[in-house]
Amino acid sequence: MIAIVGAGPAGSYLGYLLARQGKDVAILEEHDRIGAPVQCTGIVTHSIEKFFRLKQNVIxxxxxxxxxxxxxxxxxxxxxxxxxWRNKFDEFVAEMAQEQGAKILLNHKFLQLNGKSKIKVKDKKNNSVKEIKADVIVGADGPYSAVAKAAGMDSNYKxxxxxxxxxxxxxxxxxxxxxxxxxxxxxxxxxxxxxxxxxxxxxxxxxxxxxxxxxxxxxxxxxxxxxxxxxxxxPLYNPKMAIQNGNIYLIGDAATQVKATTGGGIIPSLKAAQTLCDCIVNSKNYNKEFKRHSGKELLLHLKLRSLLNRFSDKDYEKLIEMMSQEKVRKILKKYDRDTPIPLVANLLLREPRFLYFAKKIFS
Ligand SMILES: Cc1cc2nc3c(=O)[nH]c(=O)nc-3n(C[C@H](O)[C@H](O)[C@H](O)COP(=O)(O)OP(=O)(O)OC[C@H]3O[C@@H](n4cnc5c(N)ncnc54)[C@H](O)[C@@H]3O)c2cc1C
The missing domain is CATH 3.30.9.10 (D-Amino Acid Oxidase, subunit A, domain 2)
Known part of the structure; x- marks a missing residue:
């Protein structure tokens, strides 16, 4: 059995993908409702359509x-x-997981690991503590990840x-x-x-x-x-963080899989779920595969963030002035921030003055 802790977008989408592959999946969620409390602006680019078609009531x-x-x-x-509507989005993804056969256990709070294949869980409704056996344990439990802490995988966290x-x-x-x-x-x-x-x-x-x-x-x-x-x-993306330790995996905010430029974590976590599903099903190394599929993009966002953090008000004015050109606007419309590598490459190609900023990144 695969136990996923957390029914946010990362946990539910991973649950959906694994259940679709015929895996026995249980998603544990500490709250009595999916999607509450909302702690998000809920903005995404159209890149979300690479994963699914959103239901109208989510928009x-x-x-x-x-x-x-x-x-x-x-x-x-x-x-x-x-x-x-972030609560409706979380419900939408959780329903997808359930339709594929994943079980969602509400009011179930992960407390601790018991060895490598058992977890201690509080059943909040019955006010009892129980043990659940699992071959695979996934921490999709957000930025305060208790799974990451229990597995000793939460080092250097900012x-x-x-x-x-x-x-x-x-x-x-x-x-x-x-x-x-x-x-x-x-x-x-x-x-x-x-x-x-x-x-x-x-x-x-x-x-x-x-x-x-x-x-x-x-x-x-x-x-x-x-x-x-x-x-x-x-969370600020930490490229050095271990996100797999044997049969224990981290995903989404628990794994700091967030674009450091904007703080957007929904699309990176959906992409990570595809990678992690493949790793679990085909016994691949998730530490390596995640870097291969998403590492370069998230690292570029991190570099851009560290550049922006050094910007003066004057630098921002210069950036705004450059962004107001028609050729730059066209690129910004064509490539969204979920495809940062072609976006930055095209900006540098069409407006070499961006090199003024690019040089700062690598200095
Ligand atoms: C103010 C703000 C605005 C944001 N705006 C955007 C935005 O516009 N666009 C965007 O893409 N991203 C945005 N983000 C980031 C985005 O919200 C996260 O990246 C995204 O929610 C990550 O999904 P997740 O599934 O990894 O974690 P979460 O959505 O945090 O889900 C984790 C789940 O685990 C459950 N859980 C936690 N601990 C336990 C436990 N011990 N046992 C059982 N269950 C547990 C939680 O209840 C929760 O349901 C924003 C974040 C903040 C704070």
Whole structure:
């Protein structure tokens, strides 16, 4: 039996793929509902269609523009992005897994490993602790991964704080906004419409999250009403992390499989699930295979993040100015951030002035 801890997108999609291969799969989820609490903005590119066709009820908005705001200037760039209802998305993927025969055990919290093929689990509904035997154990239990800790695989772990709230706000419902510069050190701020009256507003940072968040809230909305909080941790990709130790595997946020430029982890975790399914079914080395399939892309995002973290307000202005050219806009529309290698290669080819930034990456 394969025990997957966590029914987020990584765990459920892996469960779906393995069950489709005829494997006996149980997905353990500590909450009594799939998809709650929401701790995500739910933006994805159309690259999600490489994995499945989303059900209509999962989609909150389709966006065709991103507004990039620097300290002084702002530009609008055409894009194609999807804003999802994250709880409905998680339910959608979990249903796919169940339809293929995977069992989902709600209210089941992973506590500890007992040797290499047993796990201790708390059945929260019956308030009891039980042991489950498993040939394969997968930690898909998010950024606080208890499986990674129990297996001693959580070394050198760094994360951003993603502080986000749903706020009462009317904005252009076809565009989302991103904010850069010294008011958003080491990451960025965002404001994303989810309906005609509400938006998801947030900042990512390494520290002082509350201070940056409230300053941004006031600047963008004039202190509009907070409807609910949707904050969480965003792991920084760690290319040195071991993600397989014998029959124990990590995936998704538990394995830091997140784009360091944007904090987006949904698409990388779906791609990782395909790799991990192949590794489990065909006894391949997941540490190596993941690097082969996704390592270069995530490393490029990491390099870009470290470059952006060294940007001054002036550098951002220069970047915004370069992005406003028609030839650059076309590339940004054609290649999304889930295909970063052709995106960066084409930007460098069509606008050699980007080399000014590229040199900084490798210095
Ligand atoms: C504020 C914020 C905004 C974000 N916005 C975006 C975005 O716009 N686009 C994007 O692509 N990504 C975004 N992300 C990142 C994205 O949310 C994650 O990368 C993604 O959820 C990872 O999926 P996962 O399945 O690995 O983990 P999770 O979605 O965290 O799922 C883990 C599951 O494991 C369960 N679990 C945890 N511990 C246990 C345990 N001990 N026993 C049993 N179950 C357990 C949890 O309840 C949860 O259901 C954002 C993150 C934050 C914090």
């Amino acid at each position: 909150a908005k389709m966006l065709n523009k991103v507004i990039v705001v620097g300290k002084r200037d702002r530009i609008e760039v055409n894009v194609d992005e999807i804003v999802m 994360h951003y704080i993603g502080m986000q709230a749903k706020v009462k706000l009317s904005m252009d419902t076809k565009a989302f906004e991103t904010y850069f510069g010294s008011d958003f050190p080491n990451f960025f701020g965002w404001c994303v419409p989810e309906s005609d009256e509400a938006a998801r507003l947030g900042v990512g940072c390494l520290e002082n999250a509350q201070e940056y968040f409230y300053r941004f809230l006031e600047k963008r909305t004039g202190k509009k009403e907070i409807l609910c909080w949707e904050s969480g941790l965003i």
